[in-house]
Amino acid sequence: MLYLVALLSHCLPLAMGQYDICKSWVTTDDGPSWEFYACQPKAMRMKDYVTVRVDPAGITCGDPPERFCTHENPYLCSDECDASNPDLAHPPKLMFDSEDEGLATYWQSVTWRRYPEPLLANITLSWNKSIELTDDIVITFEYGRPTIMMLEKSLDNGRTWHPYQYYADDCMEAFSMPARRVRDLSTTSANRVLCTEEYSRWAGSKKEKTVRFEVRDRFAIFAGPDLKNMDNLYTRLESAKGLKDFFTVTDLRMRLLRPALGGTYVQRENLYKYFYAVSNIEVTGRCKCNLHANLCTFKEGSLQCECEHNTTGQDCGKCKKNFRSRSWRAGSYLPLPNGSPNACAAAGSAFGNCECYGHSNRCSYIDFLNVVTCVSCKHNTRGQHCQHCRLGFYRNSSAELDDENVCIECNCNQIGSMHDRCNETGYCECKEGATGPKCDDCLPNYYWRQGCFPNVCDDELLLCQNGGTCYQNQRCICPVGFKGVLCQQSRCEADKKDCDGASSVRSSLGTVLLGVLALQLRGWGDL
Numbered sequence: 001m002l003y004l005v006a007l008l009s010h011c012l013p014l015a016m017g018q019y020d021i022c023k024s025w026v027t028t029d030d031g032p033s034w035e036f037y038a039c040q041p042k043a044m045r046m047k048d049y050v051t052v053r054v055d056p057a058g059i060t061c062g063d064p065p066e067r068f069c070t071h072e073n074p075y076l077c078s079d080e081c082d083a084s085n086p087d088l089a090h091p092p093k094l095m096f097d098s099e100d101e102g103l104a105t106y107w108q109s110v111t112w113r114r115y116p117e118p119l120l121a122n123i124t125l126s127w128n129k130s131i132e133l134t135d136d137i138v139i140t141f142e143y144g145r146p147t148i149m150m151l152e153k154s155l156d157n158g159r160t161w162h163p164y165q166y167y168a169d170d171c172m173e174a175f176s177m178p179a180r181r182v183r184d185l186s187t188t189s190a191n192r193v194l195c196t197e198e199y200s201r202w203a204g205s206k207k208e209k210t211v212r213f214e215v216r217d218r219f220a221i222f223a224g225p226d227l228k229n230m231d232n233l234y235t236r237l238e239s240a241k242g243l244k245d246f247f248t249v250t251d252l253r254m255r256l257l258r259p260a261l262g263g264t265y266v267q268r269e270n271l272y273k274y275f276y277a278v279s280n281i282e283v284t285g286r287c288k289c290n291l292h293a294n295l296c297t298f299k300e301g302s303l304q305c306e307c308e309h310n311t312t313g314q315d316c317g318k319c320k321k322n323f324r325s326r327s328w329r330a331g332s333y334l335p336l337p338n339g340s341p342n343a344c345a346a347a348g349s350a351f352g353n354c355e356c357y358g359h360s361n362r363c364s365y366i367d368f369l370n371v372v373t374c375v376s377c378k379h380n381t382r383g384q385h386c387q388h389c390r391l392g393f394y395r396n397s398s399a400e401l402d403d404e405n406v407c408i409e410c411n412c413n414q415i416g417s418m419h420d421r422c423n424e425t426g427y428c429e430c431k432e433g434a435t436g437p438k439c440d441d442c443l444p445n446y447y448w449r450q451g452c453f454p455n456v457c458d459d460e461l462l463l464c465q466n467g468g469t470c471y472q473n474q475r476c477i478c479p480v481g482f483k484g485v486l487c488q489q490s491r492c493e494a495d496k497k498d499c500d501g502a503s504s505v506r507s508s509l510g511t512v513l514l515g516v517l518a519l520q521l522r523g524w525g526d527l
């Protein structure tokens with residue numbers, strides 16, 4: 001186990017002294033006891049804990065070995081990339097090493113020999129842990145910065161991705177977006193995703209090497225140019241919707257879309273000078289521990305918060321077992337300067353022994369029953385301990401009693417079911433003819449029309465008579481001269497005026513019986 005915090009804190013620019021202890025032993029009038037505070041780990045160099053993936057396969061240069069040249073020396077293509085020779089290889093890990101000797105080591109892509117097919121590469125960084133950025137992301141390119149690239153982020157370990165920033169020498173042309181600068185954002189737009197031209201223009205490959213995602217400039221909107229007023233930033237992070245999440249990531253992806261062109265158009269006769277080379281990716285941030293931990297350690301290949309306040313989980317995102325008498329809450333930066341720990345409390349610590357499985361924060365004593373009961377059970381629970389599901393909900397058998405998803409809505413079909421309650425496995429009680437767990441299907445020989453109705457006709461038992469045809473099991477379409485549910489009745493018999501005198505009596509005993517049967521079937525009057 002590696003305690004990273006002390007190791008790295010001295011080299012970080014953003015020294016925020018606040019919120020660095022989770023508890024202290026204090027003496028009060030009632031004697032000594034622990035006092036708890038909102039707390040967070042120190043910022044760290046996150047590149048030390050990252051896993052990287054470069055796509056597509058074969059985009060890294062050197063397999064097979066290949067020559068390349070630089071924009072400064074376009075006709076001296078004597079440099080070589082050879083994956084099998086450690087001195088000439090440029091694997092992805094060289095984006096994260098420390099370059100103590102001052103010599104740049106870098107990942108390099110193949111050259112753009114397939115021009116005009118675009119030269120595309122994705123560099124995906126994953127931490128398997130939510131991280132809150134505390135300083136700029138700085139990507140250093142050797143031999144020139146891409147003319148078009150994009151930064152994306154994920155908050156759910158790479159399941160979904162969102163644009164973070166667009167970079168192009170011409171934002172309108174590349175992304176149909178106006179060019180903006182982070183410095184020009186305001187308090188209401190601090191988390192806007194924008195396109196910037198500041199890092200993509202050609203300035204000579206030695207001069208301007210870095211591409212930034214400006215975290216400090218965005219913080220400065222609230223905390224002032226030198227980040228002196230961190231209190232204001234922390235207040236905003238608590239109150240402005242989505243602002244904290246904007247600076248939180250589990251993964252980052254650089255989508256390299258067009259390499260440096262040396263300030264001019266692509267020269268087809270010399271494609272060996274177009275490629276990507278990244279020597280460093282600096283990501284500074286802290287583990288997100290929901291203000292319940294001040295240490296974050298690297299265990300079994302992943303960062304983990306050392307949770308306090310009787311919380312647990314990778315991000316201290318839940319209460320420990322037996323500490324669930326109120327629902328879990330993140331700690332808060334407010335009120336300043338120490339914030340609120342919002343610690344989890346032991347079952348039984350509040351009121352006698354009233355466990356509410358985390359579905360209620362409040363217990364109440366009912367005098368005439370002499371019981372303590374949970375008040376306002378949330379998450380669709382009910383009962384003295386919020387241990388039952390509300391009517392219309394059933395118990396999720398794969399969830400524990402203290403899970404927010406413990407009660408699932410019955411979701412009975414309003415028309416097909418008797419009521420909106422269901423049994424323990426989620427089955428609703430169906431009206432006649434309806435079936436299925438939610439009563440949204442019909443039994444055989446029934447058809448659905450605002451509920452299930454028995455078939456009037458089918459092609460086996462309930463035949464339409466006298467040459468009538470069965471329409472969708474719902475009615476017989478009768479030939480001229482016949483009517484009735486099963487066309488069993490001659491119009492002559494029913495109404496002598498319909499008769500031209502030439503019709504004969506066709507009704508047989510069988511059709512009369514079928515007619516009676518059909519009339520008795522529920523729903524016939526609807527037709």
Ligand SMILES: *[C@@H]1O[C@H](CO)[C@@H](O)[C@H](O)[C@H]1NC(C)=O
Pocket residue numbers: 055056120121122152161253255
């Ligand atoms: C890069 O990732 C994006 C999704 O973020 C994907 O659509 C694209 O195909 C990937 N490109 C390469 C070259 O793998």
Ligand SMILES: *[C@@H]1O[C@H](CO)[C@@H](O)[C@H](O)[C@H]1NC(C)=O
Pocket residue numbers: 128301302303304314
């Ligand atoms: C991610 O972290 C969790 C919790 O520490 C761990 O259980 C899981 O194995 C990790 N996954 C990977 C792919 O490292």
Ligand SMILES: *[C@@H]1O[C@H](CO)[C@@H](O)[C@H](O)[C@H]1NC(C)=O
Pocket residue numbers: 034036308309310343344345346
């Ligand atoms: C967490 O639980 C322990 C053990 O019961 C207790 O001593 C401690 O005070 C609790 N901490 C908090 C923040 O509630």
Ligand SMILES: *[C@@H]1O[C@H](CO)[C@@H](O)[C@H](O)[C@H]1NC(C)=O
Pocket residue numbers: 396397398399400403405406408
């Ligand atoms: C049941 O609970 C599990 C565990 O919390 C959850 O993953 C799942 O989504 C829940 N099922 C439904 C239908 O809500």
Ligand SMILES: *[C@@H]1O[C@H](CO)[C@@H](O)[C@H](O)[C@H]1NC(C)=O
Pocket residue numbers: 423424425426427
């Ligand atoms: C719920 O109802 C369905 C359908 O009637 C039945 O199969 C199931 O066994 C019932 N479950 C329980 C727990 O009663």
Ligand SMILES: [Ca+2]
Pocket residue numbers: 094095096097098099104105106278279280
């Ligand atoms: Ca390097």
